[in-house]
Amino acid sequence: MKVQEILKTNSIASKFISQLRDTGIQADRMRFRRNIERLGEIMAYELSKELHYEAKEVNTPLGKAEINLPKDELVICSILRAGLPLHQGILNYFDDAENSFISAYRHHPDNDEKFEILVEYLASPSLEGKTLVLADPMLATGRSFANVLKALEPMGKPAKIHLVSVIGSDEGVEYLKSEFPEDSKLWIATIDHELDNNGYIVPGLGDAGDLCYGNKLQH
Template structure:
């Protein structure tokens, strides 16, 4: 699996990541969601450079013009609920893509730091021969992405898989390299080096789902 880390080169994306991490700013849920959405747009633009293109003739007021247009059949799959703003950012640029939604969450069966990733809901078109874009803002252990890929297995085999995330950990990235096909690619804004004992990214930014949509009751 290839890895493209956006913040290895300085850009306006630095500002959006800074605001997502900043405890003085991130409590503004609307701005938090919008910053994730904007990073989704940035990564969708970068990802678009690796799609396949074919010429399309366009009629202008003064003649005709040939424009290379992407020809891939795209399916964007976001992991509920934190993935929704990232999904929207990608969809803003790939507005004719099909869409898939799946739930994946941390279940603590013994009410301690040990958890398992459970997948309980899936709505998806066929993935056969298409380009699948998996979106989840936080890549901690990598188990959510892996479990979602397994759950999507019955939907058909995609021709290419792209993963899009905002902040990840070294451990999570290495885990995905062992779980995803070699020709898949991870697009991620930045990678932190640590996971704490609860499997959260350090320094990270906290719980992206709660910061986007408010605290949830545990079950």
């Protein structure tokens, strides 16, 4: 799996990441969601450079113009619920893509720091021969992405897989390299170096789902 870390090059994306991390700004949920959405747009643009294109002719008021347009069939799959604003950012640029939604959450069977990733809901079109874009803002251990990939297997084999995330950990990235095809690619804004004992990214930004939509009851 190849990795493209956006913040390795200076860009406006660093401003959005700074605001996502800032506890003084996080209380504004609308701004938090919008910043994730904007990062989704940035990474969708970068991802678009690796799609396949074909020449098309367009009629203008004064003649005809030839332009290269993407020809890949895309399916954007977001992991509920934190993935929704990231999904929307990607969809803003790939507006004719098909869409898939899946739930994946941390289940703590013994009410301690040990957890398993459970997948309970899936709605998806066929993935056979298409380009799959998996979106989840936080890449901590990497198990959510891996479990989602396994849950999607009955939907067909994609021709190409792209993963899109906002903040990840070194450990999570290394884990995905062993779980995803070699020609898949991870697009991520930035990578932190640590996970705490609960499997959360440090310094990270906290629980993206709660910051987007409010605190949830644990079960």
